[in-house]
Amino acid sequence: MKIKPLGERVLVEPVKEGEVAKGGIIIPESAKEKPQEGVVIAVGTGKIDKDGKKIPFNVKKGDLVLMPKYGGTEVKVDGKEYQIMREEDILAIIG
Amino acid sequence: MKIKPLGERVLVEPVKEGEVAKGGIIIPESAKEKPQEGVVIAVGTGKIDKDGKKIPFNVKKGDLVLMPKYGGTEVKVDGKEYQIMREEDILAIIG
Amino acid sequence: MKIKPLGERVLVEPVKEGEVAKGGIIIPESAKEKPQEGVVIAVGTGKIDKDGKKIPFNVKKGDLVLMPKYGGTEVKVDGKEYQIMREEDILAIIG
Amino acid sequence: MKIKPLGERVLVEPVKEGEVAKGGIIIPESAKEKPQEGVVIAVGTGKIDKDGKKIPFNVKKGDLVLMPKYGGTEVKVDGKEYQIMREEDILAIIG
Amino acid sequence: MKIKPLGERVLVEPVKEGEVAKGGIIIPESAKEKPQEGVVIAVGTGKIDKDGKKIPFNVKKGDLVLMPKYGGTEVKVDGKEYQIMREEDILAIIG
Amino acid sequence: MKIKPLGERVLVEPVKEGEVAKGGIIIPESAKEKPQEGVVIAVGTGKIDKDGKKIPFNVKKGDLVLMPKYGGTEVKVDGKEYQIMREEDILAIIG
Amino acid sequence: MKIKPLGERVLVEPVKEGEVAKGGIIIPESAKEKPQEGVVIAVGTGKIDKDGKKIPFNVKKGDLVLMPKYGGTEVKVDGKEYQIMREEDILAIIG
Numbered sequence: 001m002k003i004k005p006l007g008e009r010v011l012v013e014p015v016k017e018g019e020v021a022k023g024g025i026i027i028p029e030s031a032k033e034k035p036q037e038g039v040v041i042a043v044g045t046g047k048i049d050k051d052g053k054k055i056p057f058n059v060k061k062g063d064l065v066l067m068p069k070y071g072g073t074e075v076k077v078d079g080k081e082y083q084i085m086r087e088e089d090i091l092a093i094i095g
Numbered sequence: 096m097k098i099k100p101l102g103e104r105v106l107v108e109p110v111k112e113g114e115v116a117k118g119g120i121i122i123p124e125s126a127k128e129k130p131q132e133g134v135v136i137a138v139g140t141g142k143i144d145k146d147g148k149k150i151p152f153n154v155k156k157g158d159l160v161l162m163p164k165y166g167g168t169e170v171k172v173d174g175k176e177y178q179i180m181r182e183e184d185i186l187a188i189i190g
Numbered sequence: 191m192k193i194k195p196l197g198e199r200v201l202v203e204p205v206k207e208g209e210v211a212k213g214g215i216i217i218p219e220s221a222k223e224k225p226q227e228g229v230v231i232a233v234g235t236g237k238i239d240k241d242g243k244k245i246p247f248n249v250k251k252g253d254l255v256l257m258p259k260y261g262g263t264e265v266k267v268d269g270k271e272y273q274i275m276r277e278e279d280i281l282a283i284i285g
Numbered sequence: 286m287k288i289k290p291l292g293e294r295v296l297v298e299p300v301k302e303g304e305v306a307k308g309g310i311i312i313p314e315s316a317k318e319k320p321q322e323g324v325v326i327a328v329g330t331g332k333i334d335k336d337g338k339k340i341p342f343n344v345k346k347g348d349l350v351l352m353p354k355y356g357g358t359e360v361k362v363d364g365k366e367y368q369i370m371r372e373e374d375i376l377a378i379i380g
Numbered sequence: 381m382k383i384k385p386l387g388e389r390v391l392v393e394p395v396k397e398g399e400v401a402k403g404g405i406i407i408p409e410s411a412k413e414k415p416q417e418g419v420v421i422a423v424g425t426g427k428i429d430k431d432g433k434k435i436p437f438n439v440k441k442g443d444l445v446l447m448p449k450y451g452g453t454e455v456k457v458d459g460k461e462y463q464i465m466r467e468e469d470i471l472a473i474i475g
Numbered sequence: 476m477k478i479k480p481l482g483e484r485v486l487v488e489p490v491k492e493g494e495v496a497k498g499g500i501i502i503p504e505s506a507k508e509k510p511q512e513g514v515v516i517a518v519g520t521g522k523i524d525k526d527g528k529k530i531p532f533n534v535k536k537g538d539l540v541l542m543p544k545y546g547g548t549e550v551k552v553d554g555k556e557y558q559i560m561r562e563e564d565i566l567a568i569i570g
Numbered sequence: 571m572k573i574k575p576l577g578e579r580v581l582v583e584p585v586k587e588g589e590v591a592k593g594g595i596i597i598p599e600s601a602k603e604k605p606q607e608g609v610v611i612a613v614g615t616g617k618i619d620k621d622g623k624k625i626p627f628n629v630k631k632g633d634l635v636l637m638p639k640y641g642g643t644e645v646k647v648d649g650k651e652y653q654i655m656r657e658e659d660i661l662a663i664i665g
Contacts (some may be wrong), residue, residue, distance in 0.1 A: 003161070004163050004188045006153055011187070035643055045153040045188070049622060052144060055184075058615040061662075066645065066654075067575070071592055073130055073186055075161065084161075091643055091654050092581070093574045093615070098256070099283045101248055106282070131273055140248040140283070147239060168225055170256065179225075179256070179281050193351070194378045196343055200378070221309055233376070235343040242334060263320055265351065274320075274351070274376050289473045291438055296472070326417070330438040330473070337429060342383070358415055358471055360446065369471050371414075383541070384568045386533055391567070393504055425533040426566070432524060452565055455541065463540070464510075464566050476585070478636070481628055520628040520663070525617060546571045548605055548661055550636065559605075559661050561635070 003077060005084055008047035010059060012038040012067060012090075018069045035091055036069045041082065057087055066092040098172060100179055105143035107133040107178045107185075108164060130186055131164045135179065152182055157171060161187040193267060195274055198237035200255060202228040202273045202280075225281055231272065232279060239260045247277055256282040288362060290369055293332035295344060297323040297352060297368045297375075321354045326367065342372055351377040354361055383457060388427035390439060391469075392418040392447060393462045415471055416449045422460065425429055437467055446472040478552060480559055483522035483533060485514040487542060487558045487565075510566055511544045516557065532562055541567040573647060575654055578617035580629060582608040582637060582653045582660075605661055606639045611652065627657055634660040 005011050015037040039065045046054035059065060071084030100106050110132040134157045141149035153173030154160060195201050205227040217218060230253045235242035262275030300322040320344060324372050325348045331339035357370030384389050396418040420443040427432035439445060452465030477497050490512040515538040521529035534540060547560030575581050585607040610633045616624035629635060642655030 002190050005112050006187055090576050092576055095572050097285050101280050101282055170225055192380050196375050196377055287475050291470050291472055382570050386565050386567055477665050481660050481662055
């Protein structure tokens, strides 16, 4: 089964809190807006600019990203948890 | 009888909660904003861009989609329940 | 007497609640935002795009439409009740 | 004395409530947003589009219009009451 | 001393309430948003449109205008009170 | 040490309240939004228009300006107090 | 490990409060919105203008900047604290 996010959305699999985060980033407990690591599983159908052309995504499948913890919509597919969020809400690519 | 949604709206038939969802997606009980599966029945008359051209839809009749549960307007036609919602509120295509 | 709505507005005659709705649509009692059927009586003077050209309407005189119940302004002309609303607030054309 | 409304504003003389409205429109007591009839006395200096050209008005001096009752600014000139409002707030031309 | 308002702002000297207003306009006590007469003393450095060209002002030095009473910023120069406000907040030119 | 404001910001040194304001402007005690005099110390890196060109500033280094008292961000450099604010928040140039 | 901020975001390493700020700027205790010094570590993938071209950044790696204290998202990488914020929220470059 495949999920194709609509428009400028992306599908991200969050790195679980108990796991050792791949990016080695530690989020301070005191942080106002806690970010979270995740892996991009699929990018959306694309955002259309004013001339009808699709704007390319800055992230691609497989990218390890830093994202706000409650910025997307949670879904569970085949037992795995994912987040669907707008690309512009992703904070950074970790590489 | 036919319903043609206006502008960028689409007509979606939600997959009932008791049924086995076609897409196999499980929505966690703890999810803040619960999405729901549905089938696209009709796309709208189209959204006009700044040059007067119609912007094509990303979804088409028959697509299985993931949508927010309370994001549209409920209507009942010939005994069936539907949702009329803007295409940009649809989260993903399941395929 | 004639009423010409201004700009992108349309004049709609609602189908009274007691009547058998022409479109056969039943609005569930539980619906959050109850839509209502109506017949388009007149379209507006037109909306101007950025190049000064009028954008065509998606609805035309005589169309049976589905509209939000409290989305327009009520007026009574020659004993009949009408709604003046923006075209973009109409949900769908029933045909 | 002359009043020239600025920009896209128009000067309208409301038809007094006690008078027989010229347009024959009755506003239901139950109406949420009560419209009111009025006569256009003067149109504004014009709204400028993105290319510096003035956008023509849809109403002209002498037009009988339907307008929201509290949508403008009241002024009294030579003993007569007027409303200065943006043209886009006028609902319809009655003719 | 000279004051040059910035951008689309204008400098207006209000006609004092005790004086006989030059324009002969009476503001009803019941008015929700009380307008006030004033004389334009200086127009701003100009508003820039999307192509970098300055958009001309609709009012000029010496114009008697109708303006909202609390729409600007009060300043006192050489013992006289003025208002600095955006041109689009001026309601009408009285002439 | 030099401070270069970012984008459309400007760096202004306020005229202290105890000093005789250079521009001779008296701010009435009753004023809702108290403006304040200041001297422009530096203009920003520039605002970009839609074609990628920098939009010129209306104020320049050395200009005596009228600005809202609490419209910017206070900073202290080498013992002097400054305000960093957007140029569009400056009310007028005094000259 | 490298962090590439997304879009118009930048990664900044704040100068710790106990350290002697490089820029010599003192933030008054009474300041409403306390700015803070920091060093730019990385600029984002770029903001796209309406023609699909990337808009250049005004700051570059190594720049000492003045930024609002709580304007970004805190992250900790390899034991160091950083802020990810939009470039337009940076107040000034100190040089």
